[in-house]
Amino acid sequence: MSTPCAGSLLAPRALRTPLWRAAASAPMRVSFAGGGSDLPGVARQDGGRVVGAAIDLRIRVVVEPFDRGWVRMELAPRGCGREQPGGGSEAAEASVPRVLTRRRGDPPRDELAFRLIEATLAATGVGDGVALRVEAETSPGAGLGGSASAAVAALFALRASVGEAASPEELSREAVAIERERLGNACGAQDQVFAAFGGLLDLAFDARGCSGVRPLAIGSPGLVPALSAGLLLVDTAVRRVSGEVLDRVDAGAACEAKGELVAAAGDVARGFEIGSLALVLSGMRRGAAAKVRLSEAASAIAVSMKQRLDGIGVEVLRMCGAGGGGHLLVWAPPERHARLLDALGPCVVRRPSLGAPGVRLEPA
Template sequence: MLLIARAPVRISFAGGGTDLPAYFMRYGGQVLSVTLNRYVYTILSPAPRAAHLISANYSLFHQYAPDRDAMWDGNLSLPRAILEAFGSPGGIDLFIAAQVPPGTGLGSSGSLAVSMIAALAAWSGWSLSRAEIAELACQIEIERLGMPVGKQDQYAAAFGGLNRIRFDPHGVTVERVHLAPEIRQALERRLRLFYTGQARPSSRILKAQQQATAEEDPQVLRRLHLLKVLVEDMEECLTMGNLDGFGRLLHEAWTLKRGLASPISNDFIDRCYAASREAGALGGKITGAGGGGFLLLYCPEDAIERVTETMTRMGLKPMDVAFDDEGVQVFRVE
């Protein structure tokens, strides 16, 4: 038997940073995000004895041995920790691969965790809900490995779709945002992703942001409070069909976000963003924590081609995407 699990990556529009425990445990947080039809895959198949872990993205091979793997470091620290959470998995070949480069701000580590957990749960006969898969992924990333990440990526990957995700000390709530079909199609056309060619680890940015939040830096807290409010304003624009208004709020959110920590943007990103605005984009942002990855832009219909040409001339690579509504899925092949 072959078992395949996939979990989508995501783009978030506003509220990033309020999903960090340092913030939402005090003030409550919320994020507006949507998942894309780009996935992180986990493929399981039987093996004679040991558990073999292979990563296409990092060109790495690892043989799991519980008595030897006390230290969790390197590029495979997360999948190794997930394997440990399931105990001795027996003889399996576990292959992981992503349709996006790592470190590009699309939440691929959270998608990897959700994909692996769903696959191993199905292989082991565990019955886990989407919320349980997401929460186990958060527990492993945040508590077990001490990664300075929030909870939005894991829940987005598990549930899929366009959602407002709320975080508070009592738990996480995922609320689907429903759009009329013609509004959804227009939004998909007008949102454009451009790869900057700059991959970056988000840990340094998130650590600085988390520390500033924990220390109650007034400027950081003010920006996070405003970003949280923008989630509601953006949702209202989308449901009312005011897409250009949503695009302008995206610009407002980026202006707030880039002031959270200095490495979030750089001269090249600023030049690209300024050029996109001159070409007609109403708003945008760097995906994820910032520092590189993909530049997300909202373009009115008559500016899409002009913005794409401008970004291409500056060396950015467009990536066509559509929204995903399914979240994590598991397929069995006999």
């Protein structure tokens, strides 16, 4: 089934106050192939395609009434586990929450960390007597679509706090418009769709944004568990702003790589459909090679890490998101993970579960 969710302009909203407390969470994502073909300038020519999955790393947003005349915003990163070579884990120290309080009617703060929250408040009109808290398991710039997840969860929670419902289509469309139109980010449109819909998806794109959402057809019940079992997300500890990375991508190189990106997404989708892990991995490798051609600079960490891990039996390795930092997606047979973790040393390694549900209300 195809579900249009192209971006649109944001209409001004009357200023409102939350009626009650509301909490929502949205998943982050990994793309198996096609990432980069969803960019507006690239998708304009013959369309784009991305195949990927929502994962069980989630952004949680809590909205509640606050003192009238005031707006309170808080960013509260949560501690995350660190995989050790022996398979154990230890809790990393949680970062200190960042809080910003301003009067209603004051100009929105332009501080980078709070711009997205300010934009969601403006988009919903919930901007008086409101406190909004964002809780995340990873810091911004992780390459897993965290900013889009935060936007979708915030939009859902803000609407729920004033008694409004919203469909995944509406939330993804509005979240894309916030990033592109309010914040001026040169972003794609896949992250917002995964955050809103969840699951394993095959997405189509045109110049306006996501033009079609289709759940992946899965030909074998054992395919997703087998793919998940070999998948690791390696935190490079380098954080970047995706819009700044994308601004440096050469338009000509992007258009040249687009055909391979889309073809790789087609290979992965076909692999899921016929239940072939080998074809899924082949498509992922094809997509990884196309991402390097798209921007060697943005993939430099992946290229260096691939050389470092040569001989361990890694079958797929590429940068997540726009590249330039964040996480590396690595796939290797589970029996090779012990050597792989040993070679990675102190890196934080996450084992994502694929197909997480989309945005949802949480216990308040």
